[in-house]
Amino acid sequence: MDWFLVLILFLLLLWVVSLCKILYYxxxxxxxxxxxxxxxxxxxxxxxxxxxxxVVAHPDDEAMFFSPTILYLTSKGHTVHILCLSTGNxxxxxxxxxxxxxxxxxxxxVPRQHIKILDHPDLQDGFDNMWxxxxxxxIIKEETASLGLDLLITFDSYGISGHRNHRDVHNGVCTFLxxxxxxxxxxxxxxxxxxxxxxxxxxxxxxxxxxxxxxxxQMHCLLNEHPVKSFMAMAQHQSQWIWFRKLFVVFSSxxxxxxxxxxxx
Numbered sequence: 532m533d534w535f536l537v538l539i540l541f542l543l544l545l546w547v548v549s550l551c552k553i554l555y556y557x558x559x560x561x562x563x564x565x566x567x568x569x570x571x572x573x574x575x576x577x578x579x580x581x582x583x584x585x586v587v588a589h590p591d592d593e594a595m596f597f598s599p600t601i602l603y604l605t606s607k608g609h610t611v612h613i614l615c616l617s618t619g620n621x622x623x624x625x626x627x628x629x630x631x632x633x634x635x636x637x638x639x640x641v642p643r644q645h646i647k648i649l650d651h652p653d654l655q656d657g658f659d660n661m662w663x664x665x666x667x668x669x670i671i672k673e674e675t676a677s678l679g680l681d682l683l684i685t686f687d688s689y690g691i692s693g694h695r696n697h698r699d700v701h702n703g704v705c706t707f708l709x710x711x712x713x714x715x716x717x718x719x720x721x722x723x724x725x726x727x728x729x730x731x732x733x734x735x736x737x738x739x740x741x742x743x744x745x746x747x748x749q750m751h752c753l754l755n756e757h758p759v760k761s762f763m764a765m766a767q768h769q770s771q772w773i774w775f776r777k778l779f780v781v782f783s784s785x786x787x788x789x790x791x792x793x794x795x796x
Contacts (some may be wrong), residue, residue: 588696589619590632594764599755599789605640621656635767667703689723735784
């Protein structure tokens with residue numbers, strides 16, 4: 532049992548050191564892309580800020596998984612739009628969850644007018660509901676064209692939790708990107724990790740930073756300088772704010788670090 536106690540103490544120490552590392556970088560170098568080769572999202576030639584769209588499946592995806600990315604982008608002055616493809620109405624709380632999303636995004640510095648929430652009959656929340664990639668691609672095409680967006684961020688092929696709707700969003704984005712007219716859109720995906728990394732909290736920053744530093748600009752590790760903001764954003768989703776999600780926000784690596792990879796089709 533002595534070795535088990537030593538292991539627990541080591542992990543606790545590593546957790547504290549990792550969190551201190553994040554807070555240290557927050558105080559010394561605001562809004563850093565930690566140990567990535569080059570800054571995440573290079574400005575256009577005319578030095579204008581980028582117009583970014585985050586495509587998610589349900590209200591609370593933005594706070595539960597993407598808050599380090601959103602906070603990084605808004606702190607850099609980029610314009611962030613959020614396209615949520617459903618109201619999350621699996622339990623009949625779609626209208627409530629819509630309002631919760633607006634409040635959560637406000638705490639993440641994304642204005643209400645930059646949020647679009649769909650309630651399409653063919654894009655309803657549910658593990659057994661398969662979403663059409665062609666339909667999603669069409670919606671994204673219309674949204675990017677109308678808003679003049681030039682950068683897109685979404686789930687990877689596993690969708691972090693393996694939720695079918697998350698994976699369908701990724702497939703829809705890939706269908707959209709495969710169109711010749713959309714090759715000018717830069718796209719990035721949030722990487723899914725193993726369950727050990729997923730629940731390692733701030734400790735995941737070390738491996739994420741190492742992978743990013745060796746990726747030649749194809750991956751970036753974004754730190755959440757203010758993890759409490761993720762907790763506050765998720766707390767706005769009161770209909771979902773039950774005990775195991777509170778634990779998730781505390782222990783999930785996605786609260787502290789986002790590992791983004793460029794989508795190259």
